[in-house]
Amino acid sequence: MAQKTALEDVQVLDLTQFEAGTSCTEALAWLGANVIKVENPKGGDQGRGASTDTPGVDSHYFMLLNANKRSITLNLGTDRGRQIFTDLLKKADVMIENFAPGAIERLGFGYDVVQKINPRIIYAQVKGFGEGPYENYVSFDMIAQSVGGALSLTGTTETEPLKPGPTIGDTGTGLHCAIGILAALHQRERTGRGQHIKVAMQDAVINFSRIAFARQAASGKAAVRSGNRSALGTTAPSGLYKCKGGGLNDYCFIYTTRAGNRHWDRLLKAIGRADLIGDERFNSPEKRWTHHDEVDRILSEFTQSRTKAEVMKMLGDAGVPAGAVYDTMEITQDPAIQKREMIVTVDHPKRGKFTLPGWPVKMSESHVAVDRAPLLGEHNAAIYAEWLGLTARDLEELKGKDVI
Template sequence: MMKSSLPDGRTVQDVAGGPFEGLLVADFGRVLAGPYCTMLLADLGATVIKVESPLGDETRSYRPPEYRGESTYFLSINRNKQSVVLDFRNPDDLVLAQRLAARADVVTENFKPGGLRRFGLDYESVKRENPSVIYASITGFGTAGGAGLAGYDLLAQALSGLMSVTGAPNTEGFRAGVAVFDVITGLHTCIAITSALYHRQRSGEGQHVELNLLSSALSGMVNQTGGFLLSGQSPTRMGNDHPSIYPYAPFRTHDGELVLAIGNDAQFATFCDAIGLPQLAADTRFASNADRSAHRDALRPLLTARLVTKTAWEWFDIFSPLQVPCAPVLDVRGGVEFAAKIGLEPSVAAGTGDHAVPTIRNPITFSRTPASYRAAPPALDQDGEAVRRWLQVAEDDEDHVGDRVTVPAIRKEGR
């Protein structure tokens, strides 16, 4: 079990490599939810060994777009990892995969329920050799009635009801512009793993944590699913309008759209003064949020007529000092550039030298144990020789942190 103190007397929190320095993660996951989770763990210092089939993770083939001939999808979620190809149909490779699972602090996988049992890589099999393992399984729809369903984010968006509330009332349901439930499930998996590690730190006990896209979807839809349970009313598509707050939507300006997110009456009064229509705040149709929501069809054209007189950025510069929540609607380039403008430093190079790859920064800021960007995403089997050599070494001859094996310096800084 990874200990809170290291052999030289330092604590894990004092290690510059991150709070998970010394944690070994065997990553049998692929595509998005699992790899996103393990990348976050790797950013925070964990040693993540990504096990791939001879064909590689499917996302290696997700293109366009590309960067230096590689899939940007794969590059976006696999930095700081080591890649080894292990073909489970090959008896020698399977032994190495089982040995890796037996030595790991954490195992992650997103095979169909029961899919790893025949390889001796399911939780029960791994636990026999590694009773303190934290074993995280991600499925699409659980292990009961939905076990046979394919675990794709788009299916979860459809079956959860998200598509029924995404889009305009007169359009078909739309999917979100990103695989949002894969991402949420990856985040939930991180929470599950860190919680289980904390329990193990106190008790010495490992455990099996199970997640699925649909449960994460229903949790992530918060007020929409909660509203249904509490009221019995199923929400419908409202375009960009909010069901309970107004004005809380994009509005046309002289050169584009501006989102208003006015959440209370005081903000609305300030907003009305700023656009030169103070009488609206006193109008009985618009005096309270409930009134504005009920009379939004009457309010919208009054606001739009004034907002089209200036550009989105001009209004942003007027409203922001007044604490009126608003934002121009930007494309992805604009979003990254705006984050840089306000000092968030969204882009960071993973790796060093000629092999460095631009990636989006880990969103968590630690005061003592910051995230690191040690290595670019690996080529397929880039670390295979070193990982296999390490797995073939007798356990008594390995380096340890606490009483858990850690991987030697498989790859130098960079790539």
């Protein structure tokens, strides 16, 4: 008997596009939910064509964000399309959208309408901003990172603010939304009622930046960019150290806790400088911070004659937090990461072999194999028959009227 998955009985109508919303529904799909992308027949999710290298073929961007989903086409701008969507809503557990502000309401499917159609539905929305003067502004990841404080914290005071590489404004917001949906589904078990979930991208980035607010609370001033050094300014080492090789990413990040000297003492033993244990300049995290230039000099002497992998292994084996700077290709080719299905290769009907990151949450009683993203409308026949009992002839008629 096949193992059941955590969310296999959860039906999700996914009206999301680009990244913030699709990250949410991809997470739900990887937890076993039946996620159905409801897409415009003319082009579908805008992410399909945006930045594609081959016209008419789904972009790599889209394929990375829509694994394990199914796709139907439906024109919500038609009366028949809206009626069909209404019928689908009656059978759904979750509906989620991240259109521009006001778009879903103009289509006639605001929360006030949908909750009357299905009082048990979890209705989730991802927007750029929460209630306030900017709530009708459109947003993308870099906008959310800017107004959420991430840019102000990234880089150094000698540089302009920098956009962090990971898309925490998009994917980070999507994951916050998924958490809310899971909580709402659990609450529904007690109340029998659905609810309205709203997540603002700005707010999600603020939540990711909580440690910076600790520095503000301690200093009474806005947190400033500290580069690779400790965000709280309370310990050293905390930074990148150049390693042998001379490549763009031949560095290792080394950190010792601000909660005592145990990491520092282990570090000194590992690099052959046990003579510095107890040295007055370095015998507390605060003193090491005061003398961080000397700390950097000592560590650089050690790292520059070794590769980043060697440095990470030597320090990691000694119980010191250290991480080589891996690029995306090194991550993709790492056998251990592949073995735990964090990097997976799937077969795509138009792209062939395609490699993508998998789902990091490993559950002993719920395993969902990573599957490819769907083609536009690929599951029309199966889903419309399963959910609404529509026949092939019905679908041909709807297609002829530009409904699907």
